[in-house]
Amino acid sequence: MRLSRSFLPTLKENPAEAQITSHRLMLRAGLIRQTAAGIYAWLPAGLRVLRNIADIVREEQDAVGAQELLMPTLQSAELWKRSGRYDAYGPEMLRIRDRHERDMLYGPTNEEMITDLFGQIIKSYKELPQVLYHIQWKFRDEVRPRFGVMRGREFYMKDAYSFDLDHDSSVDTYRRMMLAYLRTFQRLGVRAIPMRADTGPIGGELSHEFLILAPTGESGVFFDSALEEQDWLGEDVDIHDRGSLEKFFTGMTSFYAATDEMHDAEAWAKVPAERQREGRGIEVGHIFNFGRKYTESMDITVSGPDGAPLYPEMGSYGIGVSRLVAAIIEASHDEGGIIWPETVAPFRAVIINLKSGDSTCDALCEKLYAAAPEHFLYDDRAERAGAKFADADLMGHPWQLIVGPRGAKEGKVEIKNRRTGERTEATPEDALALVMKTQG
Structure with a gap:
């Protein structure tokens, strides 16, 4: 691209509305422009970064056997009423009606839709496991959108969903995804630390969020420095071997790491003082294993080995692709501007x-x-x-x-x-x- 002919408008001064570094630099470097509160147009250079990140995410999902599809942004409210989440989700869901007075919504997430699609197509346990993902725009009507694309209303996200025969198999998938996430963030040129997390409205018992360390992060973090010092991505991890996956996961999760919401002062005190690290972090990924929460609530079954119907075990796995653009900048900049990792630079x-x-x-x-x-x-x-x-x-x-x-x-x-x-x-x-x- 020749700069004299490009649509790449740089700014010399910091925009008054930008409160954090990434928002200021994304506006000044000509990556984005706001079109409405919490909604941004991605200009050519910004779009190149967004695509580079999405491509790396896509390659690592494919590497662990996930299959890409594309679900629509608009969803029928009937799906959410089946799961019981339509009224429970809250005002962040943008609810609309079409000309026939049918209740619709702009999808904030896709558990209901993917479960329904799975139920239409997969009928036997012999067709399991299935891991399906897409990279799609989503919308959550934040009451106070701020910090540019860090907490906007419209955002670009990868979400994957797994369906397994039993709990042990679903945990294998969960561990495989954790490894894929660590490899993804390594390729993106950032260190994202997995921390045990609250499952929130998604549901389930097993959950981790991935946080990039940055002073402007919204979450306080406490972690054992051994998590940064050890190489968790060694080639000895076989994603197809249960024992290898368990060894990797046990090693990774044996060290203390928690956000302020999940912080356990008693457990923290057992970490050697010289290895205790505190700071701020930006959430860029979240994975959940929530069992039969949605297959049961939506009555989605497959025929089991004995011919009887059974509810598959599920998990979901999200990465904030557009948020990652801002998070990378927060973690990698100086007084002069952005310092892009080579893999994502426009x-x-x-x-x-x-x-x-x-x-x-x-x-x-x-x-x-x-x-x-x-x-x-x-x-x-x-x-x-x-x-x-x-x-x-x-x-x-x-x-x-x-x-x-x-x-x-x-x-x-x-x-x-x-x-x-x-x-x-x-x-x-x-x-x-x-x-x-x-x-x-």
Whole structure:
């Protein structure tokens, strides 16, 4: 993308309505614009980040055998009345009526719909297990939307739902999903710590939420530093072996980790003082194992091994894709702007032409840009160098390829690493190899 022709409106000043860092930087870097309270349009650069995150989430879900489908945003209220949640959910649910006076709702979650779909199609225990997911827009009518996409009313989310024959099998699926989540967050370039959580209105007894550590997090967190120090993603975890999954899960959950809502002072006191860590965290994922809560309430059965009907065991697994964009920024920025992990950045690098109109500079920049136009943002604007550098730091590109008259004459490109600030010179070929070799 050429910056002179892009729909990428950067701002020099902090918007007055933005209260936290990620909201300020997403507006200033031209990622989003608000269209109504708690509702945002995603501009081209922001949409690229959103898609990069969704693609990684999708790949890790596929890797553990989940199957992607797509459910509609509008749902019939009848499904929720069957489960008993229509009246219980609260005012966050946006309830509407169509022209035939049928009660509808804008889906805040999809347990009812997926359970109904499952019941229409799966009839025998021989067809279990099933894990189904989609990545879809959802809506919750927050009474006070704030913090940009961190707590907006419309949000983009991956939710998966599992159906298993019995409790032990459903716990295997739960553990498999926990591993998939840890691998997902690792690929996204963030550390998200799983913490035992309250099941809330979803229901069930087994639940963990994943929190990214950041000073602006809404939740207070208490955890054993061993959770950060150990590698929980070793290749020895076999997702198809119950014993391997149990060993992984037991090890992961043996260390203390809790939000302020679930904090147990007595258990916390048993953690060695030198390993106690406290801070703030942003919830970016939540997984639940809730048994037969929905299959029973909606009377969804399959024929069991003896021919008798049985209620499958269920779980649900959510990742806030749009919230992750903000959470990553909260955890990875400096005074200059965003510092994107390479796997999610909207562009691999920005090419900064320090003297647009100079034939040598222009030719070298065009050569670099032609090598991978889908991965590069070319700052070809007739702007002063300081403004280009400031925008490059603000937008957070992992690499900056800087072309000036002196270097261009010598066939050299200056390379800046956004995260470390390190600068080096290289040939165009070596610069391209460096930038592209770490492609996520």
